[in-house]
Amino acid sequence: MPAPDASHSSAPDSVISARNLTKKYKDFVAVDGISFDIAPGESFGFLGPNGAGKSTTMRMIGAVSARTSGDLSVIGLDPDQYGPEIRSQLGVVPQEDNLDSELRVRENLIVYGRYFGLPHSYLGPKADELLEFAQLTEKAKARVDDLSGGMKRRLTIARALINNPRIMMLDEPTTWLDPQARHILWDRLFRLKEQGTTLVLTTHYMDEAEQLCDRLVVIDKGTIMAEGAPSALIKQYSTREVLELRFGSDRNADAALKLEGVADRIEVLPDRVLVYSDNGDAALQRAHDLGLKPITSLVRRSSLEDVFLRLTGRSLIE
Amino acid sequence: MTSTSLPEMLEDGPTQKALKGGVKPRRYGSWYVAEARLRTMRSYLQTMLATGIGTPVIYLYALGVGLATLVDSNMGSGANGGVTYLVFVAPALLCSAALTIATEEFSYPIMLGFKWNPTFFAMNAAPMTGGQIINGVTISVIVRLVAQSTVYFVFMLVFGAVPGPWGWLMIPVALLTGMALGAMLMAYATHLKEDKGQFNYIMRFGVIPLTLFSGTFFPLSVLPDWLHWIGWISPLWHGVELSRVLSYGYEEPVWLSFVHVTYLVLLTVVGWVLARRLAVTRLNR
Numbered sequence: 001m002p003a004p005d006a007s008h009s010s011a012p013d014s015v016i017s018a019r020n021l022t023k024k025y026k027d028f029v030a031v032d033g034i035s036f037d038i039a040p041g042e043s044f045g046f047l048g049p050n051g052a053g054k055s056t057t058m059r060m061i062g063a064v065s066a067r068t069s070g071d072l073s074v075i076g077l078d079p080d081q082y083g084p085e086i087r088s089q090l091g092v093v094p095q096e097d098n099l100d101s102e103l104r105v106r107e108n109l110i111v112y113g114r115y116f117g118l119p120h121s122y123l124g125p126k127a128d129e130l131l132e133f134a135q136l137t138e139k140a141k142a143r144v145d146d147l148s149g150g151m152k153r154r155l156t157i158a159r160a161l162i163n164n165p166r167i168m169m170l171d172e173p174t175t176w177l178d179p180q181a182r183h184i185l186w187d188r189l190f191r192l193k194e195q196g197t198t199l200v201l202t203t204h205y206m207d208e209a210e211q212l213c214d215r216l217v218v219i220d221k222g223t224i225m226a227e228g229a230p231s232a233l234i235k236q237y238s239t240r241e242v243l244e245l246r247f248g249s250d251r252n253a254d255a256a257l258k259l260e261g262v263a264d265r266i267e268v269l270p271d272r273v274l275v276y277s278d279n280g281d282a283a284l285q286r287a288h289d290l291g292l293k294p295i296t297s298l299v300r301r302s303s304l305e306d307v308f309l310r311l312t313g314r315s316l317i318e
Numbered sequence: 319m320t321s322t323s324l325p326e327m328l329e330d331g332p333t334q335k336a337l338k339g340g341v342k343p344r345r346y347g348s349w350y351v352a353e354a355r356l357r358t359m360r361s362y363l364q365t366m367l368a369t370g371i372g373t374p375v376i377y378l379y380a381l382g383v384g385l386a387t388l389v390d391s392n393m394g395s396g397a398n399g400g401v402t403y404l405v406f407v408a409p410a411l412l413c414s415a416a417l418t419i420a421t422e423e424f425s426y427p428i429m430l431g432f433k434w435n436p437t438f439f440a441m442n443a444a445p446m447t448g449g450q451i452i453n454g455v456t457i458s459v460i461v462r463l464v465a466q467s468t469v470y471f472v473f474m475l476v477f478g479a480v481p482g483p484w485g486w487l488m489i490p491v492a493l494l495t496g497m498a499l500g501a502m503l504m505a506y507a508t509h510l511k512e513d514k515g516q517f518n519y520i521m522r523f524g525v526i527p528l529t530l531f532s533g534t535f536f537p538l539s540v541l542p543d544w545l546h547w548i549g550w551i552s553p554l555w556h557g558v559e560l561s562r563v564l565s566y567g568y569e570e571p572v573w574l575s576f577v578h579v580t581y582l583v584l585l586t587v588v589g590w591v592l593a594r595r596l597a598v599t600r601l602n603r
Contacts, residue, residue, distance in 0.1 A: 015332070040332075059603065062443060064439075064442055064443060064601060064602065064603075065602055065603055066602055075332050075333055075336045076332065076333035076336075077333060077336060077337075082336070082337075082340065083445075083447070084340040084343050084344050084347075084445035084446075084447065085336045085337050085339060085340030085445075086336060087443065087444060087445045088336060088339030088340050088343060088444075088445045089332070089335065089336045089339055090443075092443040092444075094439070094440075094443065096436070098435070098436045098437055098439050098440040099437075099440075100354075100358065100435065100437045100440070101435050102358045102361055102435070103357070103358060103361075107357070111353075111354045111357060112440070112444060114350045114353060114354060115343065115347070115350050115351075115354075115441055115444035115445060115446050116339070116342075116343060116444060116445060117339075117341075117342025117343050117346060117350070117445075163339075163444075166332060166335075
């Protein structure tokens, strides 16, 4: 349901602007005519499952992948012509770490800074400052391969900051990280956001999107399904609360039939039934009144996962 | 509708800042990459020094002194164009050492940068372009080749293997010999998506036979006519023949020396241009 509205007309102050942006690989359409605007200082997310076209979009914005058609402007420039210029203003955190494992931790920052033409006199103190920010000061002389996954990610983020980027591009920043490492990372990203850095990130974790994004687009199969602030999207596409009921895998569907009318909307997943209602407890009471006896029941707030389920009929993480 | 923000951004500054930010990387990018590569090489400095000094000593002694006593006493120095076997074989050793290093530097390290530890993609996410990455890698290998060949040449002098005054010109010729094969290999490695033993194959059935049958340890004329094509296509043969001209005035027609240089330069340029193009394609996913 791509609905061009007021926000899709010209946005003169946007730092990134895309119109009908398309990328095809032979017969496969990875990104299918998407349009969006990102304002300076905004924290903007692409939420969608693996293979939705998020990373391709990120690479096009990052001026390392030529678009097939459509218009794209990054910091007022066309990536096809001004690749190095645009990239000089970006900090890129790719999905897979590509730190130089032949260099030590601090050296990775210095060497990367040289690619921007920055002088050694600037890079030395800057590297120390960023190591501090990334909580890696003690690891300055360590080998990259000896770092944990979370440390590598933080070093990659530190490396991306070496040129004081206007825009940070983060592709699945916390995938594969344990919960503690994720929270440290979120904290660091939140500080960047406070300092006014524009954040553009992709994720398939709804909690990450809720934590970090001012605004996001839900993307699936190369197209934008919805756009808005996380809370607005939840309000628009879901109820305030969700009642999760488990009856056992072979009885969920039968129970769901009986629950018709109890709530605004019912979704049957393989392992549970989701009952969408603004008042979860009341819905649970009505289920009990109908004589249903779930094995477990849980009332929770709606999340972006529910938005995605509503929009696509599928779960985010499959 | 396209963004109409360009003029406003120009006044505001961010676009201007981006345009400024692109100036130095566009101009000096190749050198930045070379600097990074040389820095990486530093971690192998000890190994490089050991092989850089050990190789000439071992080979010059084993072949130029050891094997030479056998060759010279059996054949007389006439068989090798009127010079001792040491003088005959030394230019070949110099050139094949350059070839070995070029093979080493333009195969696995290229695959490493594109695939196993994709630092080339990291450089490209910064302002570096595919062409600059190839240039930078090339420059750094040239530095190593010149250093290695110079060390080799000094040992040749020590062993008394360079009679003529133009012998030092063998250093650029050795460099060119390494680059001729190396640049082609670099293009291949840039294109190669996965190494299923191809490099090993190239080394065993390409580089080693070339080293043996390019007029290195014995003149090409010893081989039957129908095997001479190996020499003609081998950059090593062209490099070695030219080096002998420079080292001890080995006699060959001037046009042939011209062919040697042209062939080596041609291979280098073709490989380099190809590698640059393939790198841009590979990075632009």
